Amino acid sequence: MGQGAGRIAFTGLAVIAALLPSDGARAANGAYAVDAADIAETGSCKVESWLSTATNTDFSAVANPSCVVNVFRPVEFSMQNIRSRSDGEWSTTLAPKAKTNITPTGIGRLGYSFYAGGSFDAMTGENLTAFAVVPATFRLSEAMRINLNGGWLWDRSVDRHYLTYGLGFDWKFTDTLQWTIEAFGQAGASDTPSVIRPRFQTGIRYRPNEIFSLDVIYGHNISGESANWITIGTTIRFPVPEGRPARERSGHL
Template sequence: MGWAEKRTGIAFAIALFAALAAPDAYAANGAYAVDAADISEVGSCKVESWMSVATNTDFSAVANPSCVVNPFTPIELSLNTNRARSDGEWSTTLSPKAKTNFVPTGIGRWGFSAYAGGSFDAATGENLSAFAVIPATYRLSETMRINLNGGWLWDRTVDRHYLTYGIGFDWKFTDTLQWTIEAFGQAGASDTPSVVQPRFQTGVRYRPNEIFSVDVIYGRNITGENANWITLGTTIRFPVEGAQPEHRRTGHL
């Protein structure tokens, strides 16, 4: 795998794993929480957005633009903006993230990347959390992969540290449809039991071309509130002109 392909991989992974880091916003692979180790082409950009509603009336609307730059090594920079309602209270959080890939993925072997960031209250500027995560991906074939995530989260609102974890499975079962199932969460002391209980999501992505995709997702306990969630998400990509299509660089997924 050449340097250009390594740079391609760095882009995609950075934005994805804000989910395990910020209790009120998840953003790994769009609205999914478990990140892959793959990334995109230097110079490419994308805008992920989604809306989620819960059975307890909680709500979340997210916009997550990201671009891949190469100041010294390929890095994807993203800014997750989340307007949310929880227990009747509205908030807006900003979660900047940066990610890089250091072992490319491939069929029959593990690939690894790393990212770090934090979240802030948009109204007050208060630092709400800080996090660091290692995503790992094992490609079973061109259409199936397993993603593992492990990391650290500092929830500054309660001044507690957590271990974060995630496991996910992606299967592209047609040329345009992909199924994802994942479990994730955070381990540590908490006064609210549901905060440290496992969280779950499963959904289908429809991707008719290299530019656009849409996701429909069911989730459980997504932000540690012990409710059911329905999410509708979209991704619009702005690939580098003349770059090789993503599915040809990293397999069909």
């Protein structure tokens, strides 16, 4: 009873804390912004990459390699590399992140993880952001899940703190196709109203095998500007050593 009440309270805090993710590093599930609580098996690696273009001519190209290693517990380390154009100006950003699972997910119950990281300008070395997020996942079935994210963001360029939030739904409706829809954003004081407006994405993932997947995504207001975005993303996975089955092969999303 106490453990159940604790989980309900924790979920409530995650919802309350759900007030906003950042203009900095947002890689969560490839090109999607709302993260799931799961991480892959120790020893597995992957490289996620995507290209995004907006109706206001903004653009970004991202490569995000990651691996899961055992540091007293399994931890997924990633380093997002972002080349972007905003208002005609180009920038290059690096964003390291570490994520670990706290409570495994399962059908009919919530699972939790925690991740934290930051971003900095690759040319000047200036620290841009710091962030910490709790992703929670509730599996409705082997093919459907709901993801909830709540966290904190420090935009160091203007020295402002925000709450971050995200809500997403994944549905694997065939053996090779998955549909995702998500809303996310950040809440707090800002001189630019578009920065704190909610952001939306929906897309289809095509995954013909365990190694490769392709995403086609439509989004609105993704970088904090009121523009429409099209994203094409890929993921290449490197399985765990022979004889150790990866969680991602289990049939779950």
